[in-house]
Amino acid sequence: MSTLLSVQNLSKHYTLSGGLFGAERRLDALTDINLEVEAGETLAIVGESGCGKTTLGRCIIQAQPSSAGKVVYHPKSGGDVELTALNKRQIKPWRQDIRMIFQDPMSSLNPNMRVFDIVAEPLRIHKICKGRELEDRVIGTLAKVGIPAEAVGRYPHAFSGGQRQRIGIARALVLDPKLVIADEAVSALDVSIQAQVLNLLEDLKAEFGLTYIFISHDLGVVNYIADRVVAMYLGHVVENAPTEMLFERPRHPYTELLLEALPIADPTRRKGRKAEVRGEIPYLGNRPVGCPFHTRCRYAQDVCRAEKPALRPINGTAQEAACHFAEELDLKGAYDDAPAREFA
Amino acid sequence: MAVETMTDIPVSTPIKRAKRESQTALMWRRFKRHRLALVSLWIVALFYLIAILAEFLAPHDPGAYSARYTYAPPQGLQLFSTDENGGWRFFPHVNGYSTEVDREAMRRIFVVDPEIEIPVQFLAPSDPYLLAGVIPMSVKLIGVTEARAPFYILGADRLGRDLLSRLIHGTRISLSIGLAGVTLSLFFGIIIGGFAGYYGGWFDSAVMRVIEFIRSMPTIPLWLGLAAAMPKDWSALQTYFAITIILSLIGWTELARVVRGRFLSLRTEDFVTAAQLDGASDWRIITRHMVPSFMSHIIAAATLAIPGMILAETALSFLGLGLQAPIVSWGTLLQDAQNIRTLASAPWLLAPGVCVVIIILSMNFFGDGLRDAADPHGR
Amino acid sequence: MGCVMRLIPMGGKNMTQKPILSIADMSIVFSSPDEADIEAVRQVDLTLTPGKTLALVGESGCGKSVTARAVLRLLDKNALIQRGSITFEPKGEKPVDIAKLKQDSLPLRAIRGNQISMIFQEPMSSLSPVHTIGDQIDEMMTIHEGLKPKQARERTVALLDQVGIPGARERADAYPFQLSGGLRQRAMIAMALACKPQVLIADEPTTALDVTTQAQILDLLRQLQADFGMAMLFITHDLGVVAEIADEVAVMYLGDVVEQGSVFDVFAAPKHPYTQALMSSIPKMARKADRVRLSPIKGTVPAPKDRPEGCAFTSRCPHAFEPCPTIRPARTDLGNGHHARCHLLTRVPVEEPA
Structure with missing residues (x-):
């Protein structure tokens, strides 16, 4: 496998003006993010709301400028493209390779455009094809996501949420991309529809050899779809590991907390009192000194309050965590001994 | 919220006509539910039709005066007359006047005399004229057959000019000045507000401060000042345009605010982000994705701004600072109704005021209806 | 009328406790000037017991919120409880049929917020x-x-x-x-x-929250229920949450309660094809080796006006047969309070429902 995209020391902060006479305040949304996306994998980014996962996705795809650091794309043709250094015109050709699927199927489709035009828009912008060829390509892509040809003349409001999400997927795929960033792409959908869309994403990945960055707060879905998981907390990557390793034995207390809190659809595995799941994400403006998680961590020691742990490989494995005690702690995973039941 | 969101339609079911509509069609359907707005739309359309066809509809030239018939009361128009046997026959006519002398005021007054019947003809031939300044015509909707006979359906003013004709020509000026003012305001509003909303930053702040400054000035003194600064020797046409510009100097601020607000809220919408990620240029995003999404709102806002313009023109002209004498507008017409004695003896001179009230109310109802229809939350 | 001050003794162990609120045969119809009337909830039977939690689960548009709002009569003017009763029987008091009370009448307001109260998805509202x-x-x-x-x-x-x-x-x-x-x-x-209150209605109270906060709130509700002994009606779309908090569960689809029973029975052996399909739509927390591809329900929920005469699930059901589109399946008793509405259950047993 080769690296498709690397994020190097990426930071993003916002400056909040304190009104006319107030002092300016800095709000760090992303701090020193490093990660690599391998070609062909599904990388999930998880965390609570406000952890920076959406901001990271938007900074990678250059929907937002970052404050420091680089995002480098490695196209198949060779060479490194530093996306963060390009201007609007220079980045345009690369926009074909990296595409995005949005969370809200209502607001991500222009209500004034017909479905055909929504999906054709990227092709027209990049002047890839027109006329008959354009028509075939749009209708073909829509057919792939399960929207029949006779529906292409309709406006988005005539479709259900799941169908709208399919249209959004078609818009992302029509340019034949390499990397697709899906920002909570199934969160707004009902479970039965969510399952359809998850299967669709899997099939499309296999068919087109796609790479996904799958941003989600739902660890159940992440366990199902992802090859690797990046857990974020307060703008930091706290753990980065292959899915099974992370769910089997998390190495960061925050990851354990997330797994602990995850409700399992099986009353016999009910978790009961979750005294351990405590505290709430602090406001980004007053970030703790030391380990960002120490205010909620039940294993916190003095060193955690003073010193910020770096993200490092644990015991030489592919699992990386940013915790002073990652090796010593015996954290609980999500795969319980209870076997998965079948409803055949 | 009626039923919880039950919008799911399987692809297989036949989609109803209603579901295929564009946003515009959807808006029109919602608008039609608003009875009052629909009626108002027809009234507004009627007024604009009158404005366009002014020369054809007005029986006289608005400036044609007749010293013989000063303050002649309204004759009314009758379509039938009774013959000797008491039967009815179709005979469009107006009644003539007989003269009496008011002993106290020592002046001549006219009384409508039912004995005199002056025949009236539809599509009467007239002197050649240009309809709306382009189409040569020599026929009017209505006219008297005897050239010299008095014909004042709505009465005459101090100089014996036909009020109906003046009202019809005034409609043209007053309505067009509203429309022109709003168009000009819209032009500035969309450009300035659009830039402020799309790019934000210091330009946005600067524009907003300027708008606040302009809006904090009392309008009447401002207009007075600007109008007083107009050279007296300007032609009627020049004054007309100058007044339009003065009115839109204030008017653009409101529209710029609306446009800026829409841009600001649309800028964060996912479909705009999606267009940016498609690699679309700013121009394409603005013209193809943003403007169509709020055009209906802008039209509604503009419609609601027109009555303000009309009122402002009327007020300025009424005060003698707007349009001047040879131009006929509702405001200049109302100038004649300024003094109470005239009003007591010739109340028909208030007719332009009635027109103002009707058109302002209709425009407001129409604009409200449009706004409600354009608002997706009103569904 | 004052608040009922005494605490109800905890009813956890007592299986034969009298229900405090019973919804029987309730149908709710929405009327609109443009379209035909829609029966958003049809012939629903639910009972709430002190100290117990009943979870009402279903996808958007299934009528679960409408059902819950009907209990407090919080429905819009165009909604009518067309048939059935909502019997509220507080300890030591005469039973009241909430469905028969006048909107905004004194007795209704005395119940609302006092004996029965409600929490919502968005606290700010x-x-x-x-x-x-x-x-x-x-x-x-x-x-x-x-x-x-x-x-x-x-x-x-x-x-x-x-x-x-x-x-x-x-x-x-x-x-x-x-x-x-x-x-x-x-x-x-x-x-x-x-x-x-003796009854607490919770309408998706954790949907807008993060998982960690959700876990805390679920815990809190469980704790408070143990302290106060109230009955709880918990509305959610998340089967995980149901498994965490519910004693009993009722699954709704397009206005019908298709299956109800104890949470253990329903999760262990779902009898209605919709419940079965819903369960296989959520990814299992399993290792890659045990991973099974999701088997989603085909198609989408039809619009209420296109709902079949018979079983609402017909259009998406993999087991649909002759009577399904035309005859509404009866509420079949499967023992131990487990009920389901499916023709497969009453079919002359040639084959088991898959």
């Missing part, structure tokens, strides 16, 4: 932004119980403490916007519990 949370809870007590302001505040602080708001005495003077999402949700729960 039920908390006033211009009053402190303490004042809002005080007010409930002074109005319904006639407490003096001082006494009320003492009780409020105790209550805020009980719902796990740290520094309750100071936080009572906070405005809702000053609290985080989780604390706001707790404040709303405190307000709902101010008059010690």
Whole structure:
């Protein structure tokens, strides 16, 4: 496998003006993010709301400028493209390779455009094809996501949420991309529809050899779809590991907390009192000194309050965590001994 | 919220006509539910039709005066007359006047005399004229057959000019000045507000401060000042345009605010982000994705701004600072109704005021209806 | 009418406890001037028992919120409870049929917020932004119980403490916007519990929250139920949450309760094809080796006007056969309070429902 995209020391902060006479305040949304996306994998980014996962996705795809650091794309043709250094015109050709699927199927489709035009828009912008060829390509892509040809003349409001999400997927795929960033792409959908869309994403990945960055707060879905998981907390990557390793034995207390809190659809595995799941994400403006998680961590020691742990490989494995005690702690995973039941 | 969101339609079911509509069609359907707005739309359309066809509809030239018939009361128009046997026959006519002398005021007054019947003809031939300044015509909707006979359906003013004709020509000026003012305001509003909303930053702040400054000035003194600064020797046409510009100097601020607000809220919408990620240029995003999404709102806002313009023109002209004498507008017409004695003896001179009230109310109802229809939350 | 002050003894172990609220054969019809009437809820039977939680689960548009709102008569004017009854029988009092009470009548208002209260998905919509949370809870007590302001505040602080708001005495003077999402949700729960209701209706109270906060709120609700012994109607779309909190579950699809029973029975052996399909739509927490591809329900929920005469699930059901589109399946008793509406269950047993 080769690296498709690397994020190097990426930071993003916002400056909040304190009104006319107030002092300016800095709000760090992303701090020193490093990660690599391998070609062909599904990388999930998880965390609570406000952890920076959406901001990271938007900074990678250059929907937002970052404050420091680089995002480098490695196209198949060779060479490194530093996306963060390009201007609007220079980045345009690369926009074909990296595409995005949005969370809200209502607001991500222009209500004034017909479905055909929504999906054709990227092709027209990049002047890839027109006329008959354009028509075939749009209708073909829509057919792939399960929207029949006779529906292409309709406006988005005539479709259900799941169908709208399919249209959004078609818009992302029509340019034949390499990397697709899906920002909570199934969160707004009902479970039965969510399952359809998850299967669709899997099939499309296999068919087109796609790479996904799958941003989600739902660890159940992440366990199902992802090859690797990046857990974020307060703008930091706290753990980065292959899915099974992370769910089997998390190495960061925050990851354990997330797994602990995850409700399992099986009353016999009910978790009961979750005294351990405590505290709430602090406001980004007053970030703790030391380990960002120490205010909620039940294993916190003095060193955690003073010193910020770096993200490092644990015991030489592919699992990386940013915790002073990652090796010593015996954290609980999500795969319980209870076997998965079948409803055949 | 009626039923919880039950919008799911399987692809297989036949989609109803209603579901295929564009946003515009959807808006029109919602608008039609608003009875009052629909009626108002027809009234507004009627007024604009009158404005366009002014020369054809007005029986006289608005400036044609007749010293013989000063303050002649309204004759009314009758379509039938009774013959000797008491039967009815179709005979469009107006009644003539007989003269009496008011002993106290020592002046001549006219009384409508039912004995005199002056025949009236539809599509009467007239002197050649240009309809709306382009189409040569020599026929009017209505006219008297005897050239010299008095014909004042709505009465005459101090100089014996036909009020109906003046009202019809005034409609043209007053309505067009509203429309022109709003168009000009819209032009500035969309450009300035659009830039402020799309790019934000210091330009946005600067524009907003300027708008606040302009809006904090009392309008009447401002207009007075600007109008007083107009050279007296300007032609009627020049004054007309100058007044339009003065009115839109204030008017653009409101529209710029609306446009800026829409841009600001649309800028964060996912479909705009999606267009940016498609690699679309700013121009394409603005013209193809943003403007169509709020055009209906802008039209509604503009419609609601027109009555303000009309009122402002009327007020300025009424005060003698707007349009001047040879131009006929509702405001200049109302100038004649300024003094109470005239009003007591010739109340028909208030007719332009009635027109103002009707058109302002209709425009407001129409604009409200449009706004409600354009608002997706009103569904 | 004052708040019922006495605590109901915990009914956890007592299986034969009398129901406090029974919805029987209830149908709700929505009318609109443009379209035909829609039966959003049809012939629903539900019972709530003190100390127990009934989860009402289903996808958007299935009528679960409408059902819950009907209990407090919070429906819009165009909705009509066309048939059936909602019998509320508080301990030691005469039963009342809430469905027959007049909208905004005195007896209804005495029940609302006092004996039956409700919490919502978005706490900001039920908390006033211009009053402190303490004042809002005080007010409930002074109005319904006639407490003096001082006494009320003492009780409020105790209550805020009980719902796990740290520094309750100071936080009572906070405005809702000053609290985080989780604390706001707790404040709303405190307000709902101010008059010690006997029934608590929770409409997706954790949907907008993070998993960690959700776990805390679920815990809190369980704890409070143990303390107060109230019956709870919990509306959600998340089967995981159902498994966490419910004693009984009712699955709704397009206005029908298709299956109901004890949460253990239903999760262990779902009898209705919709319940089965719903369960296989959620990814299992399993290792890659045990991973099974999801088998989603085909198609989408039809519009209410296109609902088949018979079983609402016909158009998406993999087992549909002759009677399904035309004949509405009866409520079949499967023993131990487990019911389902499916023709497969009454079919002459040639083959088992898959």
